[in-house]
Amino acid sequence: MRVHSFPPEIGAGARVLVLGSMPGAESLAKQQYYANARNHLWRVVYGLFGLTPDEEYEDRLAFAKARGIALWDTIASCQREGSLDANIREELPNDIPGLLAEYPSVRCIACNGTKSYDTFRKNFGSLLEQHGITLLKLPSTSPIPTPAMRTTEDRIEAWRILLPYLIPLEPT
Template sequence: MIKHTIAPIYDKNSRILILGSFPSVKSREQQFFYGHKQNRFWKVLAGILGYEVPQTIEEKKEMLLANHIAVWDVIQSCEIEGSSDASIHEVIPNDLSEILATADIRAIYTNGGKAFELYDKYIYPVNGIKAQKLPSTSPANAGYSLERLKEAWMEIVKTLIM
C-alpha cells in the first residue's frame, strides 16, 4: 500500500478544487503535485491564467493561491504499479471535509477520467458535491494537444469569474 504524503494546497480564499487521482512516482519523489516534466498541468494552468510557467514549488503554490485554486488528489492510499492510473486498486479516499470547511469551494474539477471515476465512487456519496471532469494533463493523454487542453481547462477561468 502506497500512502499519499503531499499536503493539499489551499487557503480560506480557495474557490476551485482540482483533484488528481494519485501522485506519480516523480511527484512522490519531489513531494509536490504534477512533478513529471511531461505532465502539462503547470503549462495549462499558467496558460489559462496568463502566467509564466512556474518552475519552483513556491512559484506553483503562489500561482494557485493567488488564483483561488486548491489542489489535492482523490486517493489517500492505494496499490499502484509505477504511475499507472489503470493499475490503481485497494483505494482509500482522501477526506475533503477540512478543505470544504475552510474554503468557499464553488466547483470541484478532476484532472482526467480516473480521478473523476474514483471521486464519483468514493467521495461524491460522502459530500454530495458533483465534480466536473476535465481532460487529463498526463502525457498518457496524447490525444489532447496543449492548446486543446487549455481550451477545455478554460472552464476553470469561467468559474473563477462568477
C-alpha cells in the same frame, strides 16, 4: 507497494479544488504536485492566463493559490507500481468532506482525469448537493496523449471552463 498522497495545497478563499487521482512516481519522489516536467498541469494553469509557468515549485503554488486554485487528490493511499492510474488498487479516499467544511469558499471541484472523477463519484457522490458545488470532469493533464487531447493547447482550451471560478489577474 502502498503509496500516499500529499496534504492539500489550499489557501484562504480557494474557489476551485483540482483533484488528481494519486501523484505519479516522480511527484512522489520530489514531494511536489505535478513534478513530471511532461505533465501539462502547470502549463495549463498558467496558460489560462496567457502566461508561462514559473520555474520554482513554491512560486507555482503561490500563483495557483492567488488565482483561487487548490490542489489535492481523491485518493489518500493505494497500492500502485509506477505512475499509471490503471495500476491503482485498494485505494482509500482523502477526507474531501472535511476539507470542504474547512474551506467553504470552494465552489467547483475539477477532477483531473477519469480516475479522479470516478473515485470522487464513488465515494462522495451526494456531497455536491449538500454544498452547492459544481463537479467537472476535465481531460487529464497526464503527458500521455489521447485522440482528443494531444497538446497543452488542447488541454488549456478544455480547462477554460474554470475561468468563471478563478480570481483574475490584476491589471498591470
